[in-house]
Amino acid sequence: MTKHKGAVIGCGFFAMNQMNGWRDLDNVEIVAICDRDPQRLKIAGDEFGVSRRYQSAEDMFAEGGFDFVDIATTVQSHKALVELAARHKVPTICQKPFALNLDDAKAMVKAADDAGIPLMVHENFRWQTPLIEVRKALDSGAIGTPFWGRISFRSGYDVFAAQPYLAKGKRFIIEDLGIHVLDIARFLFGDATSITARTTRVRPDIAGEDVATMLLGHDNGMTSVVDCSYSTYLPEEQFPETLVEIDGSEGTIRLLKDYQLVVHGKAGTERRSVERNLLPWATKPWHNVQESVALIEKHWVECLAMAREPATSGHDNLKTFALVDAAYLSAERGETVNLRELLG
Ligand code: NAD
Ligand code: 89V
Numbered sequence: 008m009t010k011h012k013g014a015v016i017g018c019g020f021f022a023m024n025q026m027n028g029w030r031d032l033d034n035v036e037i038v039a040i041c042d043r044d045p046q047r048l049k050i051a052g053d054e055f056g057v058s059r060r061y062q063s064a065e066d067m068f069a070e071g072g073f074d075f076v077d078i079a080t081t082v083q084s085h086k087a088l089v090e091l092a093a094r095h096k097v098p099t100i101c102q103k104p105f106a107l108n109l110d111d112a113k114a115m116v117k118a119a120d121d122a123g124i125p126l127m128v129h130e131n132f133r134w135q136t137p138l139i140e141v142r143k144a145l146d147s148g149a150i151g152t153p154f155w156g157r158i159s160f161r162s163g164y165d166v167f168a169a170q171p172y173l174a175k176g177k178r179f180i181i182e183d184l185g186i187h188v189l190d191i192a193r194f195l196f197g198d199a200t201s202i203t204a205r206t207t208r209v210r211p212d213i214a215g216e217d218v219a220t221m222l223l224g225h226d227n228g229m230t231s232v233v234d235c236s237y238s239t240y241l242p243e244e245q246f247p248e249t250l251v252e253i254d255g256s257e258g259t260i261r262l263l264k265d266y267q268l269v270v271h272g273k274a275g276t277e278r279r280s281v282e283r284n285l286l287p288w289a290t291k292p293w294h295n296v297q298e299s300v301a302l303i304e305k306h307w308v309e310c311l312a313m314a315r316e317p318a319t320s321g322h323d324n325l326k327t328f329a330l331v332d333a334a335y336l337s338a339e340r341g342e343t344v345n346l347r348e349l350l351g
Contacts, residue, residue: 008033008034009034009312010034010035010036011034011035011036011074011075011308011311011312012035012036012037012038012072012073012074012075013029013035013036013037013038013073013074013075013076013077014037014038014039014040014041014067014073014075014076014077014097015029015037015039015040015041015051015076015077015079016040016041016042016064016067016076016077016078016079016080016088017041017042017078017079017080017081017084017102018040018041018042018044018047018048018050018051018052018079019042019044019047019079019080019081020169020170021079021102022051022079023051023054024293024296024297024300025077025079025129025300025304026051026054026055027286027288027297027300027301028297028300028301028304029077029304030055031286031301032304032305032308034308035304035308037055037057038057038059038072038073039057039059039060039061039067039070039072039073040052040055040057040059040060040061041060041061041062041063041064041067042062043062043063045062048060048061048062059072064088064091065091068091068092068094068095068097071095073097074097074098074311075097075098075099075100075307075311076088076092076097076098076099076100077100077129078092078099078100078101078102079102079129080102081102081172082102082104082105082106082107083107085101085102085104085105085106085107085115086106086107086111086114086115088101089101089115089118089119089126090114090115090118092124093118093119093121093122093124094122096122096123096124097124098124098125098126098311099119099124099125099126099127100126100127100128100129100307101115101126101127101128101129101321102128102129103128103129103130103186103187103324104182104183104186104328104331105128105321105324105328106328108332109325109328109329109332109349112321112324112325112328113325115321116321116322116325119321125310125311125314125316125317125320126320126321127303127307127310127317127319127320127321128319128320128321128323128324129300129303129319130186130187130190130303130319130324130327131187131296131299131300131302131303132187132188132190132191132249132296132299133190133191133194133299133318133319134299134300134302134303134306135249135295135296135298135299136281136282136283136295136298136299136302137249137262137266137268137281137282137295138191138194138195138249138251138262140262140268140281141195141251141253141260141262141268142194142195144260144268144270145195145253145255145260149257149258149260149270149272149273149274150253150254150255150256150257150258150259150260150270150271150272151255151256151257151258151272151273152255152256152257153196153229153253153254153255153256154228154229154230154254154255154256155229155230155231155253155254156192156195156196156229156230156231156232156251156252156253156254157231157232157233157234157250157251157252157253158188158191158192158195158231158232158233158234158249158250158251159188159232159233159234159235159249159250159251159252160184160187160188160234160235160236160247160248160249160250161234161235161236161239161241161245161250162236162237162239162241162244162245162246162247163237163238163239163240163241163244164237164244164246164247164292166184166237166246167213170183173213173215174212174213174214175213175214176214176215177214177215178215178216178335179208179213179214179215179216179217179237180206180215180216180217180218180219180235180236180237181204181206181216181219181221181235181331181334181335182215182331182335184235184237185219185221185233185235185331185334186327186328186331187249188233188235188249189221189223189233189327189330189331189334190319190324190327191249191251192223192225192231192233192330193326193327193330195251195253196223196225196227196229196231197225197226197227197229198225198226198326198346199223199224199225199226199231199326199330199346200224200225200226200345200346200347201223201224201343201344201345201346202221202222202223202224202330202333202334202337202343202344202346203221203222203337203342203343203344204219204220204221204222204333204334204335204337204338205219205220205221205338206218206219206220206334206335206338207219209236209238210237210238216338217236217237217238218235218236218237218238219233219234219235219236219334219338220232220233220234221233221234221334221337223330243264244292245264246292247292247293247295247296248264248265248266248295249262250262250263250264255272257272257273258270258271258272258273259271259272262281265280265282266280266281266282266295267279267280267281268280268281282295283295283298286298286301303319306318325350326346326350329346329349329350330346332349333346333349336349
């Protein structure tokens, strides 16, 4: 068995899930970690038994000895780190949001292409089992031809407790969470040609928008609504569940709260739970997202071994990222934005 040697940059809140996912894979060994914060470096290094520890990514790359790098830092450092990895010709995974803007994202993809290295964006939401089950139900033809969909993430969860930086950015919910939900829309309904967005900031104590409603036109003629809110206080909190509604020519699919999937078509109605068992290191309510981390990491290693392009490659993610930029543009201008304008 080939053992893939990896390095992780950024040992913060979410990287712990990534480290756990890597530890679960028999054919991966994380041989080096990097964080400019020495305390975080020590905690992660001790927890996961990694002795090569660096405060500088440049120093880590200079010593080398790994086959891929997993960048788990916040967005401000992504461009410099992806370009550093490209200079060293090391296959790269980068967390979402991939970049600060679409121009940077395009430059990062070009850097990887020029270096001839695979590049995957850690866009894990589409790897959640319930969403994979929705996709399978769609592909089965049970509801005929889909013509309308809604992907919805509404919550009052205090996301700022674990990720305080989210309260500070001028861009918030579309850039941080909507990016996942827009990617799910692409995963289920195909690429989009246009987007119309409206945004609001309900919470007075944050800098960015915490509510966004987006209307997408898809290449295949479908219409979808993508809506996100962190100011929705429900009697039963549903964080971090993504709910889905799809109407087709012969039936409907609903992914309801508590991961209940209902597929209703000519053949009848099927209702079942698509919730997964907790991984040993997972904690509720995050377990479903944590499982998607393990699945995207497995996918990366398979792609690396077979020299295949990952589902959420840099090239693929440009289309999700363009939707993010287009949504902000649409909300600012108060008009529909054509995606071809941005992607060229
Ligand atoms: P965090 O602030 O907790 O951790 C980031 C770490 O990176 C910090 O320890 C920081 O010291 C380190 N760092 C930053 N720049 C560095 C550099 N140049 N060199 C070395 N170390 C550096 O952040 P987080 O909440 O873990 O988020 C990290 C990324 O993960 C963000 O992009 C966030 O959007 C993303 N995220 C993704 C998901 C998901 O489901 N995919 C969930 C949460 C967070
Ligand atoms: O993806 C993220 O960065 C997280 C969460 C999953 C909570 O949206 O902020």
